[in-house]
Amino acid sequence: MDEARLPSAPAWVRLTGSLIRRLPAGRYRAINRICRRPPSAFLMQMPEDLGGYSFTCDLRDTISREVCFTGRYEPQETALVRAILRPGMSFVDVGANWGYFTLLAAHLVGKRGRVVSLEPDPRLYPVLRENVVRNMLDQVTVLEVAAASGAGQLTLAGFDETSGNFGLSRVVNNSGAVGRSFQVRSDSLDHIFDEHKLDSIDLMKIDIEGAEGFALTGLANSLLNLRVKRLLLELHPSQLAEHGQSASEVIKQLQDVDYRAWTIDFSRAASRRAAYSKRLDAGALLRRLDTKAPLDDWPHLLWAMPGLEPLS
Numbered sequence: 001m002d003e004a005r006l007p008s009a010p011a012w013v014r015l016t017g018s019l020i021r022r023l024p025a026g027r028y029r030a031i032n033r034i035c036r037r038p039p040s041a042f043l044m045q046m047p048e049d050l051g052g053y054s055f056t057c058d059l060r061d062t063i064s065r066e067v068c069f070t071g072r073y074e075p076q077e078t079a080l081v082r083a084i085l086r087p088g089m090s091f092v093d094v095g096a097n098w099g100y101f102t103l104l105a106a107h108l109v110g111k112r113g114r115v116v117s118l119e120p121d122p123r124l125y126p127v128l129r130e131n132v133v134r135n136m137l138d139q140v141t142v143l144e145v146a147a148a149s150g151a152g153q154l155t156l157a158g159f160d161e162t163s164g165n166f167g168l169s170r171v172v173n174n175s176g177a178v179g180r181s182f183q184v185r186s187d188s189l190d191h192i193f194d195e196h197k198l199d200s201i202d203l204m205k206i207d208i209e210g211a212e213g214f215a216l217t218g219l220a221n222s223l224l225n226l227r228v229k230r231l232l233l234e235l236h237p238s239q240l241a242e243h244g245q246s247a248s249e250v251i252k253q254l255q256d257v258d259y260r261a262w263t264i265d266f267s268r269a270a271s272r273r274a275a276y277s278k279r280l281d282a283g284a285l286l287r288r289l290d291t292k293a294p295l296d297d298w299p300h301l302l303w304a305m306p307g308l309e310p311l312s
Helices: 011-020 027-034 062-069 076-086 100-109 125-133 189-195 213-215 221-226 237-242 245-255 267-276
Strands: 040-043 055-059 089-096 114-117 140-143 152-157 170-173 181-187 203-206 230-234 259-263 286-288 299-306
Touching: 011 027, 011 062, 027 062, 040 062, 055 125, 062 114, 076 100, 076 203, 076 259, 076 267, 076 299, 089 100, 089 189, 089 245, 100 114, 100 125, 100 140, 140 203, 181 189, 181 267, 189 221, 189 286, 203 213, 213 245, 230 245, 237 245, 245 259
Parallel strands: 089 114, 089 203, 114 140, 203 230
Antiparallel strands: 040 055, 152 170, 152 181, 230 299, 259 286, 259 299
16 A cells, blocks of 8 residues: 555545444444445545544544544543543553544644554554555554564454454464464553653553553553553453463553543443533543443443542
8 A cells, every 4th residue: 555645535535434424323334335335445534623634544444434423442441541631641552553542642642642542463564654655643653563561473363354343363373273474563552651751641442352461561660650540441352262361350450550441431422422412521421340240241441540530
């Protein structure tokens, strides 16, 4: 893909996006029907209230498709990021993909803030980097590295470009058991933060398809020293199991250093409110984690360091 020569979004895409964002229901059904034969990649803009930055849009990918036509991806987490980040703050995006949350955070923290984004997939990293460079976001640092327990090399099972979701790349133990794979550089988040002089992180997002246990092991010193104020963490129990880990073990890693957790409501009703409401109360999406209750199949958690409220 030649990023320098990408055309602007076709007129029909811009018009369709404008119409879909006005629908009171059925937006996601509509976009999936429209995109059965997606065009080649083009440049699209995020909504003005999310910064208005341009991004490389590939409608084969569900993340690009949702942002293109609805203006949002993961609206619950989008609302929480917007509720937390302020000008001058810092954000770390672990598993940045093409940079939706990176671009959103860059808008929210402004030129006085800092954003550090990690994406190890060699097909996505150039897109992430170009999205940052194109928008002249000097406050953003992008790194082609996987968050892990330490420095080294890992095997990354790459996403299938025909699957409809470019966010499914994951660390695996055996490259022979998967399709296309890549050897990627890894490092601990503790070392990355030291190297880039990130003494305090206001918010970090980790979404790395089952490698979250490794990432937290490499974050141990930062957690112990309360370097990370808040953490948006997506857990992937079935992928964690591939590494002999469990969601409850990952949760215990954070509880052992006195971080407190709130579950993010991803029920159908909450997803609808987040997607369609113009004035969403982000706090209403949170409830304290009940450690005795069973976890969801795909838990989304917001953690806060001791003494800090989730959205204060």
